[in-house]
Amino acid sequence: MSQKKNIPMLRLHYTDDEMRFIKDGVEEILRSGYLTMASKVRDFEGRFAKWCGVKYALGTNSGTSSLEIPLRAVGVEGKTVICPSNTYMATPIAAVHAGAKVAFTDTRVEDLQMCPDSLKLLLDTIPDVAAVMVVHIGGIISPNYWTIKKMCDDRKIPIVEDAAHAHGATIDGKMAGTLGLAGSFSFYPTKVMNTAEGGMVTTDSEEIYKLGVILREHGKADHAHNVHTEFGYNWRFSEFHALLGIQQMLKADQILSERRQIAAWYDELLKGVPGVKLLKIPSNTKSAYYKYICYLDEKIERSVVKKRMAEDYGVFLTGEVYSDPCHLQPVFARNPKTLVQVKENNYDRTSYVCRHHICPPLYPNLTREEVGYVVESMRRVLGTL
Numbered sequence: 001m002s003q004k005k006n007i008p009m010l011r012l013h014y015t016d017d018e019m020r021f022i023k024d025g026v027e028e029i030l031r032s033g034y035l036t037m038a039s040k041v042r043d044f045e046g047r048f049a050k051w052c053g054v055k056y057a058l059g060t061n062s063g064t065s066s067l068e069i070p071l072r073a074v075g076v077e078g079k080t081v082i083c084p085s086n087t088y089m090a091t092p093i094a095a096v097h098a099g100a101k102v103a104f105t106d107t108r109v110e111d112l113q114m115c116p117d118s119l120k121l122l123l124d125t126i127p128d129v130a131a132v133m134v135v136h137i138g139g140i141i142s143p144n145y146w147t148i149k150k151m152c153d154d155r156k157i158p159i160v161e162d163a164a165h166a167h168g169a170t171i172d173g174k175m176a177g178t179l180g181l182a183g184s185f186s187f188y189p190t191k192v193m194n195t196a197e198g199g200m201v202t203t204d205s206e207e208i209y210k211l212g213v214i215l216r217e218h219g220k221a222d223h224a225h226n227v228h229t230e231f232g233y234n235w236r237f238s239e240f241h242a243l244l245g246i247q248q249m250l251k252a253d254q255i256l257s258e259r260r261q262i263a264a265w266y267d268e269l270l271k272g273v274p275g276v277k278l279l280k281i282p283s284n285t286k287s288a289y290y291k292y293i294c295y296l297d298e299k300i301e302r303s304v305v306k307k308r309m310a311e312d313y314g315v316f317l318t319g320e321v322y323s324d325p326c327h328l329q330p331v332f333a334r335n336p337k338t339l340v341q342v343k344e345n346n347y348d349r350t351s352y353v354c355r356h357h358i359c360p361p362l363y364p365n366l367t368r369e370e371v372g373y374v375v376e377s378m379r380r381v382l383g384t385l
């Protein structure tokens with residue numbers, strides 16, 4: 001094996017031309033005198049809406065706020081919102097801030113997505129479900145999405161998609177963010193596309209869009225007058241963040257094809273490595289590969305593998321999606337009224353998923369040689385355990 005390398009969890013890559021585009025854009029913004037909520041934001045929103053194929057895209061300061069907007073529009077206050085236990089806490093937190101209680105589904109081991117049988121149990125048991133949040137964990141859209149949608153449609157319950165991981169992911173050719181009543185994206189730096197901080201609501205609903213415009217500016221009915229019709233927030237999006245977003249949109253397809261290429265290298269090189277089991281991405285879906293996910297054999301301690309790969313080989317595995325299920329988060333124990341529990345619903349599969357998967361580094365500009373090095377270091381560490 002070649003010399004010890006340093007392969008970090010994340011390496012942001014901008015070409016010289018891209019750097020110039022951003023520097024010129026910053027200068028343009030500063031000279032324009034409009035630092036927030038102006039032409040760059042509108043430009044980014046327009047490009048994102050067109051790219052996803054929705055009527056409206058609304059830029060916000062974070063993925064979390066872009067989740068709360070559709071939930072507030074649906075009117076979840078005092079009712080129950082269902083989401084998977086295997087998600088980032090921002091998903092249920094948005095529901096709680098919108099005034100809801102949350103109930104969590106179990107997780108499929110095969111693809112880390114929501115279990116339809118667990119969802120059915122919750123839908124059949126809880127009388128006041130106002131929305132279901134489907135989260136495309138790791139960039140994968142559930143192969144059961146249409147089953148989940150039918151269950152919700154039959155009960156007239158809207159789906160809000162948490163597509164924080166899934167820019168450009170598809171199922172049967174349809175893009176993440178267009179599948180439910182509304183979608184929500186995050187542009188945190190680790191995400192498939194990044195604006196440093198930021199979020200986006202996508203929807204065909206004029207009502208949701210209009211409420212979003214009001215909520216993101218302290219509930220003002222219109223920007224020019226101090227007449228407040230909602231208790232809103234400052235969820236505005238700055239011109240600088242939007243500029244970074246425009247730069248990402250210009251190379252959106254390239255970002256996705258690079259991520260998919262790197263995943264294909266991992267698939268090829270990890271196949272047959274003892275102790276590793278690969279995920280099979282369902283054939284009617286295309287992952288955005290926010291993460292490359294695989295499982296370690298049950299007897300292998302993930303923390304030991306991560307530590308040894310970092311210390312001995314300079315390879316830093318990324319954070320899991322996720323290691324700690326939401327239903328066990330201490331904040332729910334302290335606020336039990338926010339959690340709706342159904343006795344027959346268990347989280348055995350979620351526990352398995354959270355405990356046994358790993359995510360080797362994946363970001364544009366990671367080379368095949370580096371992927372080979374990551375895999376070889378993993379093979380060697382696993383060989384000594």
Ligand SMILES: Cc1ncc(COP(=O)(O)O)c(C=O)c1O
Binds near residue numbers: 088198
């Ligand atoms: C699944 C999921 N939902 C929502 C969010 C919230 O996004 P943000 O951090 O931009 O608020 C994240 C962010 O990590 C996420 O992973």
